[in-house]
Amino acid sequence: MGSPVAGLRGGSRGEGRSAWMLYQYFGISSSLSRIFIRRVSKTFLTLAVHFCAMEPLAFLPMGLVVGLSGSLLPGPMLAYTATKSLSDGSGVGPRVVAGHLLTEAFYLSLFALGLRTVFEQPSVETLLKAIGGALLLLLGLLGFRALRKKLETASPHALSIHPAAAGVLLSSILNPTVPLWWVGIGFSNLLVAYELARVAGIVFWLVGHSLSDILWFCSVSFLCGRGRNLVGTGLHRLLIAICSTFLIGWGLFLLISL
CATH class of the missing domain: 1.20.5 (Single alpha-helices involved in coiled-coils or other helix-helix interfaces)
Structure with a gap:
């Protein structure tokens, strides 16, 4: 053992x-x-x-998110859409977006033709800011002028520009940040989409970007259009005054930044 x-x-x-x-x-x-x-x-x-x-379809949500990053920021087109919808109803939003998208299609055609450098010139930026600032001041003053009348008669004159025309103007001379956004952000995203998925990537990115504008501005227009029947006259006037003040403030900002 x-x-x-x-x-x-x-x-x-x-x-x-x-x-x-x-x-x-x-x-x-x-x-x-x-x-x-x-x-x-x-x-x-x-x-x-x-x-x-x-899979080019992956660029659709990418375009949507990038587009919302710009659409959700307060700007003159948002102020106009809200103000005009309070007086004219929820049909304002789709018409504003139609004019906006038409203008962006024009920018894309310019970039495709190699004219992107035109928007990068300091003199062009200064000219756009000067014209846009002056016209925004005029729009804001028209809004306050309308408040001195009865709301029913003042509504057509609060912002007299047609929504589709406003969508064009508020994407160009009234708001130079839109073409500058395309020069700095939008066009670079399109280049990435083209490098990874060619033409299909660009198409899906543009579809996503367009959806961001449609969803946001149509939602704002719908809520404001419904709101005119839900809120009192006093609050209605207050909202118009706030939006008109924003237009004047944005116009002054553009003029001061010259």
Whole structure:
């Protein structure tokens, strides 16, 4: 029979060997896990890039998000849409967007013809700001002038420009930030879409961008158009005054920034 002490020593060596094996096992497993995570992450990013390259539809939500980043910012077109919808109803929004998209299509044709550098000239930017600032002041003053009359008779004159024409003007000479946005942000996104998915990528990006304008401005117009029947005359006048003040403030900002 073996010695009990020898048995204990053998048991200790066995336990130590087992502990060492477990340590090595978990150490190797941890290393393998890190390698696995890195490879999975790399594979995921690669698949994402290939997905954008092979699936142009991925550029639709991209265009939507980029478009909303500009549409959601307060601007003269938003102020006009809200003010005009309070007096003329929810049909203002679609007509404003139609004029806006028509103007953006004109910008795209200019960029395609290589005239992008025209909008980058400081003299052109100064001219657009001067004309836009003066006309915005006029629109704001017309809004306040209308408030001196009864609301029913003042509504057609609060902002006398037709919504479709306003969509064009508020995307060009009345708001030079729109063509400048296309020069700095929009056109670069189109280049990325073309590099990864060619013409189809550009088409889906433009569809997403157009949807951002349609969803936002039509929603604002609908809510304001419904609001004129839900709110009192006093609040109606207050909203028109706020929007007119914003138009005047934006016009002054453009003139001061010359």
